[in-house]
Amino acid sequence: MASYLVAGERLVRAVAPGGELEQEQLPRKLRADLEAALERKHKGGDRLSGSARLVSFRLIRDLHQYLRERDSKLYLHALLEGSEIYLPEVVKPPRNPELVARLEKIKIQLANEEYKQITRNVTCQDLRHGGILSDLGKEVAAAFVCTYLGSQYVFTEMASRVLAALIVASVVGLAELYVMVRVMEGELGEI
Structure with a gap:
């Protein structure tokens, strides 16, 4: 399930020094968490090319809550412009060889039974x-x-x-x- 957001350039510029969020006087902890998340790069071998800045949904919710409480003119949807939901690639576990062999045996048995049923009155x-x-x-x-x-x-x-x-x-x-x-x-x- 998705729990991260790939930060777009608009959010990165807003959090940077001199950005739009500097005027909002964010709480120290929220600002530090946002900066830490945006500085950390995630190496993704899936659909992301190169590296991406991942921000948790919890952090985005906290930012949204703070902006709403202050009746800010800066809206979350504008900050998240260009951002994407990060969906990590699902890695399927390898199949058990015993199970695969057993399934193949069952498929062969079912095919033989079906063949016998189809040809029972052909002889x-x-x-x-x-x-x-x-x-x-x-x-x-x-x-x-x-x-x-x-x-x-x-x-x-x-x-x-x-x-x-x-x-x-x-x-x-x-x-x-x-x-x-x-x-x-x-x-x-x-x-």
Whole structure:
């Protein structure tokens, strides 16, 4: 969290001897703290180029309070012209190698589980459980019904619609038989 201000040239000139704050007759401690803060240079490797004069917010609050109590014509916003809030660079701690290894292991496990879930119904169905043969009749019947109902927009006669549906159902049935033979051939070849 920010707790410092990078003093602009206006604030530096105001605090310097002969500056605007000299007329305000600042309390000795406040003036000494301001001068000490402005003389001290902070070497910053972050967004600040070179060195910067850092003034704490507490010191700025004290200055503001003093100027308000005296009803000064010198306003804080004018003094802080050109100043910036100092945000130090956040240094991330190095990650624990054990934790990184554990996270990688968990990511791999989750990826494997997701892959298994996605591909669980992609594999060939087991012939012993009636998977392909029982679906063959359903697929042929579905192809027949779909073609019969869809052909009503093309053919007006009932015979043409039935003939088109039989042709499509036969093609689907033959294609399914071909795939089933290739799968059984592949499974028998692996044994």
